[in-house]
Amino acid sequence: MQDPEFERIGKRLIQEGLLSGNFGNMSVRSKDGFYITASGSFLDNPGELVYVSRTKGVGTGASSEYRVHQKIYEMTDGTAIVHAHPPFAVAASFGGDAIVPIDSEGKMFLPSIPIADGEPGTEALAESVGEKSGISPVVIARGHGTFACAQSLEKAYLLTAITEHAAKVLYYRRSF
Amino acid sequence: MQDPEFERIGKRLIQEGLLSGNFGNMSVRSKDGFYITASGSFLDNPGELVYVSRTKGVGTGASSEYRVHQKIYEMTDGTAIVHAHPPFAVAASFGGDAIVPIDSEGKMFLPSIPIADGEPGTEALAESVGEKSGISPVVIARGHGTFACAQSLEKAYLLTAITEHAAKVLYYRRSF
Amino acid sequence: MQDPEFERIGKRLIQEGLLSGNFGNMSVRSKDGFYITASGSFLDNPGELVYVSRTKGVGTGASSEYRVHQKIYEMTDGTAIVHAHPPFAVAASFGGDAIVPIDSEGKMFLPSIPIADGEPGTEALAESVGEKSGISPVVIARGHGTFACAQSLEKAYLLTAITEHAAKVLYYRRSF
Amino acid sequence: MQDPEFERIGKRLIQEGLLSGNFGNMSVRSKDGFYITASGSFLDNPGELVYVSRTKGVGTGASSEYRVHQKIYEMTDGTAIVHAHPPFAVAASFGGDAIVPIDSEGKMFLPSIPIADGEPGTEALAESVGEKSGISPVVIARGHGTFACAQSLEKAYLLTAITEHAAKVLYYRRSF
Numbered sequence: 001m002q003d004p005e006f007e008r009i010g011k012r013l014i015q016e017g018l019l020s021g022n023f024g025n026m027s028v029r030s031k032d033g034f035y036i037t038a039s040g041s042f043l044d045n046p047g048e049l050v051y052v053s054r055t056k057g058v059g060t061g062a063s064s065e066y067r068v069h070q071k072i073y074e075m076t077d078g079t080a081i082v083h084a085h086p087p088f089a090v091a092a093s094f095g096g097d098a099i100v101p102i103d104s105e106g107k108m109f110l111p112s113i114p115i116a117d118g119e120p121g122t123e124a125l126a127e128s129v130g131e132k133s134g135i136s137p138v139v140i141a142r143g144h145g146t147f148a149c150a151q152s153l154e155k156a157y158l159l160t161a162i163t164e165h166a167a168k169v170l171y172y173r174r175s176f
Numbered sequence: 177m178q179d180p181e182f183e184r185i186g187k188r189l190i191q192e193g194l195l196s197g198n199f200g201n202m203s204v205r206s207k208d209g210f211y212i213t214a215s216g217s218f219l220d221n222p223g224e225l226v227y228v229s230r231t232k233g234v235g236t237g238a239s240s241e242y243r244v245h246q247k248i249y250e251m252t253d254g255t256a257i258v259h260a261h262p263p264f265a266v267a268a269s270f271g272g273d274a275i276v277p278i279d280s281e282g283k284m285f286l287p288s289i290p291i292a293d294g295e296p297g298t299e300a301l302a303e304s305v306g307e308k309s310g311i312s313p314v315v316i317a318r319g320h321g322t323f324a325c326a327q328s329l330e331k332a333y334l335l336t337a338i339t340e341h342a343a344k345v346l347y348y349r350r351s352f
Numbered sequence: 353m354q355d356p357e358f359e360r361i362g363k364r365l366i367q368e369g370l371l372s373g374n375f376g377n378m379s380v381r382s383k384d385g386f387y388i389t390a391s392g393s394f395l396d397n398p399g400e401l402v403y404v405s406r407t408k409g410v411g412t413g414a415s416s417e418y419r420v421h422q423k424i425y426e427m428t429d430g431t432a433i434v435h436a437h438p439p440f441a442v443a444a445s446f447g448g449d450a451i452v453p454i455d456s457e458g459k460m461f462l463p464s465i466p467i468a469d470g471e472p473g474t475e476a477l478a479e480s481v482g483e484k485s486g487i488s489p490v491v492i493a494r495g496h497g498t499f500a501c502a503q504s505l506e507k508a509y510l511l512t513a514i515t516e517h518a519a520k521v522l523y524y525r526r527s528f
Numbered sequence: 529m530q531d532p533e534f535e536r537i538g539k540r541l542i543q544e545g546l547l548s549g550n551f552g553n554m555s556v557r558s559k560d561g562f563y564i565t566a567s568g569s570f571l572d573n574p575g576e577l578v579y580v581s582r583t584k585g586v587g588t589g590a591s592s593e594y595r596v597h598q599k600i601y602e603m604t605d606g607t608a609i610v611h612a613h614p615p616f617a618v619a620a621s622f623g624g625d626a627i628v629p630i631d632s633e634g635k636m637f638l639p640s641i642p643i644a645d646g647e648p649g650t651e652a653l654a655e656s657v658g659e660k661s662g663i664s665p666v667v668i669a670r671g672h673g674t675f676a677c678a679q680s681l682e683k684a685y686l687l688t689a690i691t692e693h694a695a696k697v698l699y700y701r702r703s704f
Contacts, residue, residue, distance in 0.1 A: 016196050020544050021689035091700030103266055104296050104320040120632050144632035161197035172267030192372050279442055280472050280496040337373035348443030368548050456648050456672035513549035524619030
């Protein structure tokens with residue numbers, strides 16, 4: 001399956017500096033699983049998506065982060081996930097167990113953004129992010145990046161943008 | 177109504193990092209009110225504008241910031257407003273009652289940029305911004321963003337760019 | 353006169369964050385004077401250039417910075433000038449009488465970048481920049497911006513990019 | 529020879545702020561040498577590449593950094609090299625003999641990024657970078673820029689992006 005919405009959102013993520021290179025990945029929930037970007041694909045040109053079924057296993061070439069997506073879909077009602085590597089949010093993630101925004105949008109939409117632990121691609125990270133995704137639509141994997149879950153890729157991207165803006169304001173305010 | 181000038185200015189605002197995601201909004205004064213971007217619209221693709229009449233109420237889907245725009249139009253002769261979320265200006269807004277630029281353009285066009293208080297979408301914020309818009313063409317809502325009022329969207333955008341440039345120079349000069 | 357090279361260089365200046373809004377201006381030397389961008393024009397869409405003659409006066413609508421360009425052409429053999437507002441270079445200009453790069457390109461091409469004084473648009477600024485343009489192809493007007501003079505717009509833009517890169521490296525190295 | 533892959537990668541390098549102006553260069557290994565971008569060429573519009581033969585000498589107009597590329601190809605099995613000037617990595621290079629990333633991708637792909645010494649264009653720099661390229665796919669020339677060597681231009685660009693992201697996270701974390 002291909003989906004032009006993935007490319008549209010991928011282009012905005014790159015344009016706004018929320019990820020670089022071929023990092024990050026995105027998925028949308030389907031009946032019995034979800035479609036995720038392929039391992040190594042560029043989000044502004046994602047090409048063919050890979051299906052991960054709850055019952056029939058993982059399609060060839062799925063992003064190695066599929067475990068985290070799977071766990072978030074188990075723990076929430078969200079239907080789309082954006083994983084990005086925004087530099088201010090990643091830097092802020094070293095500071096404690098949560099980022100607490102001071103800007104208006106951050107305070108309104110993400111009053112406390114939890115930090116999860118675990119190495120990329122591992123079950124441990126999936127467990128930690130999944131657990132915290134029950135209490136916040138955005139979770140940051142420490143030193144790694146954001147996982148935003150919402151009812152659409154667009155909304156998940158917007159939550160990612162709010163997170164990075166909040167981290168920037170904290171940084172420029174010299175509060176992290 | 178649609179207006180290609182909204183899209184042109186929206187694209188520049190995003191290109192220069194003065195806002196991200198679907199944040200910010202813009203309006204132009206009309207005979208008996210003003211046209212404002214819809215709630216949740218992306219400023220680089222604003223689509224149909226919403227009419228806010230002084231006497232006949234607020235069109236469906238108007239940006240929730242319409243109160244601030246309405247108050248600024250009451251208090252000034254300006255005919256266009258740009259509201260953006262430039263990160264350096266937002267961070268600087270926590271520091272006091274005004275930002276005082278040290279760069280040449282800031283000193284010339286915006287010698288003292290007042291900070292207003294109040295939560296986004298409230299009458300209190302509208303009152304605070306409206307009052308200060310009588311003394312400066314740009315007012316910053318603390319922790320939230322800029323409201324620039326001028327005789328055209330282009331001029332209001334340029335005042336926004338001057339504000340962010342001034343805040344950047346203050347920051348890199350380590351003066352805020 | 354129009355010249356597509358102005359637009360090409362203007363687009364690169366904006367893309368690289370060396371100026372924002374409609375700030376900055378550019379000129380090329382001609383037989384008896386120079387062609388300069390119009391006051392208020394956007395450098396990525398400069399439109400009709402304005403002629404400034406040494407003997408017959410200043411064409412209508414010339415950028416108010418024409419005095420600085422005129423003085424630089426008097427003092428040097430350069431045939432093109434780019435004036436931009438790069439934020440790191442502007443912030444660094446408050447620190448002393450010159451910026452001394454520590455990066456390789458800065459050290460090679462601009463070992464010491466002098467700072468000039470004077471308010472924008474004044475004869476005093478023109479005198480100060482003109483004088484220092486005899487010793488360095490880039491001069492920074494304190495709190496205002498860069499004036500780069502070379503044998504082409506492209507070369508003047510590259511010197512501007514070297515200046516901002518040098519200022520960034522000094523800043524991130526915490527040396528200014 | 530021209531190669532559209534050079535232009536594609538050059539555009540991404542510029543879009544992500546990994547180089548500015550006409551800085552940086554790229555090459556791909558060939559049977560008896562390598563093709564490198566011309567001196568002064570813009571990487572987003574590289575034009576005709578220049579051949580550097582191991583046995584028959586250096587084609588006219590080759591980038592003056594060809595010595596470093598030549599030495600890296602001697603010391604490694606890599607088939608493509610990207611040299612860029614990412615500002616955070618350059619600033620970080622003044623701090624010691626290596627950059628040690630703390631972010632997940634940096635730790636995984638580039639656990640310790642060595643710093644080489646020597647002036648641009650010299651044999652000394654080529655020796656220093658070449659020697660260290662045996663132990664890391666990315667080497668940073670102090671105060672100058674990154675040399676990334678891999679099996680394709682795309683992979684070399686991605687290593688460059690990882691390096692700058694790692695340096696950014698270290699900087700924003702206030703660790704360099």
